[in-house]
Amino acid sequence: MDECGSDYAGTSTAESTSTAETSSSTGVETGNTSTSFSETTSNMDFGSSGASESYESNGGSNIVETSPCASKELAETAHTETKQSMITEYGMYMSNDQLEMLKSDETKEHLNVMSSETYIETFPKADLNVIGHCDSEGNIYMKDISPEVVEHVSTHETIHLCANRESYTAEDGTKVVVSGLRESRVSENGSIKDMNRGANEGFTELYTMRELENREKTESAYSIKAYSESRQWAERIEQLVGSDKTAAAYFGNEREAMEKEFNRLNDNNSSAWESFSKDIDTLEYSKNPKEMDEARSRLAKQYNTMVCNKYKS
Structure with a gap:
């Protein structure tokens, strides 16, 4: 395992699409594409976490075929610019090891853009609708669908790599993997507890x-959409809890401070954050409309409580 890979040991990221893609002979996807990002721990099967929220191209967007070299260059540029931006804005929260890894040009060598056919042949266990993933050693693989999607996926995955990452074994033998806000705990008997998955995305x-x-990449930003509801709730929570606390929780190792402030704004309810996280997961991963509506109702009520406590005279 190389130096870059060791920093990511224990986690992997998979991005799966929820609608079928039509592949051309060149490996470029055509038609409307619906994609979702999901992270899995390295000991799970490829893509076992299932589909996240749909990630759809807006109607009428043009798919432009590019050469493999051009797509790789685009992915590298997005990767490098994203790292630089995250270090500049959030480097104060990152560990020294994380900063050292992100400042290295070596991370670009772990980016791989390939045709859909090659991707499927290389990762036969992946669902056919998966368009990209990041493995436990920090290697990022993505299908060459369009310049806009390549740029969006490369940026999204790079931000995952910029997030706080930890992997350790607890005293009871439980393997703990942390990536941003997400924490996965795998016990010795194989049971898995996955927390803050949707909130992290x-x-x-x-x-x-x-x-x-x-970066004024409007077309790349809005030609597709991912985690719309989770993203909107993330922005609301950032405004109420404070962008400094949410950034320190995501890029650093200070989730407790964010959760404590969140709970305080919920009438000092010690389980408020846990409830919020579960409801966000329901919005992203449940296929039951009734469950999703009930989650939205609880979230709205919780948000109203937080606003009242935040701005009460």
Whole structure:
């Protein structure tokens, strides 16, 4: 395992589409594409976490075929610019090891843009609708669908890599993997507890959209959409809890401070954040409309409580 890979040991990221893609002979996807990002721990099957929120291209967007070299260059440029932006804005929260890794040009060598056919042949266990992923060693693989999608996916995945990452074994033998806000715990008997999955993706996509907009990459930012509801809730929570606390939780190792402030704004309810996280997961991963509507109702009520406590005289 190389130096870059060791920093990502124990986690992997998969992005799966929820509608079929039509592949041309050149490997460029055509038609409307619906995609979702999801992270899995390295000991799970490829894509086992299932589909996240749909990630759809807007109607009428043009798919432009590019050469493999041009797509790789585009992915590298997005990767490099995203790293630089995240270090400049959030480097104060990152560990020294994380900063050292992100400042290295070596990370570009781990970017791989390939045709759909090659991707499927290389990762036969992946669902056919998966368009890209980042493995436990920090290698990013993506299908060459269009310049806009390549730029969006490269930016999103790079922000995942910029997030706080930890991997350790607890005293009871439980393997703990942390990526941003997300924490996965795998016990010795194989049971898995996955926390803050949807909330983590919401904040990742919030940072992704801002980064693309700051680079004036409007078409890449808005030709597709991902985690719309989670992203909107992430922005609301950022405004109420404070962008400094949410950034320190995502890029640093200070989730406790964010959750404490969140709970305080919910009438000092110690389980408020846990409830919020579960409801966001329901919005992203449940296929039951009734469950999703009930989650939205609870979130709206919780938000109203937070606003009242935040701005009460």
